Amino acid sequence: xxxxQAVTAFAGFMVLLSVVLTYYVSPYFVWLTVFVGANLFQxxxxxxxxxxxxxxxxxxxxx
Numbered sequence: 001x002x003x004x005q006a007v008t009a010f011a012g013f014m015v016l017l018s019v020v021l022t023y024y025v026s027p028y029f030v031w032l033t034v035f036v037g038a039n040l041f042q043x044x045x046x047x048x049x050x051x052x053x054x055x056x057x058x059x060x061x062x063x
Contacts, residue, residue: 004063006055011036 001009018032043049056062 001060002063003052003055003060006060007049007052010051010055011040 014036015033018029018036021029021032039050043052
């Protein structure tokens with residue numbers, strides 16, 4: 001799995017997790033969705049992705 005695929009899968013998982021937590025635990029978990037979306041948005045323009053950096057250190061292959 002490449003870093004790009006891993007980041008996309010992780011972002012999708014985090015969005016789905018935050019929706020479930022918002023519904024079942026607390027409406028304040030919607031801020032987790034906002035954080036993930038804002039991080040994806042800024043990484044599209046800057047090319048800096050904290051999750052990608054961590055995944056490259058964990059051994060995922062570059063794209």
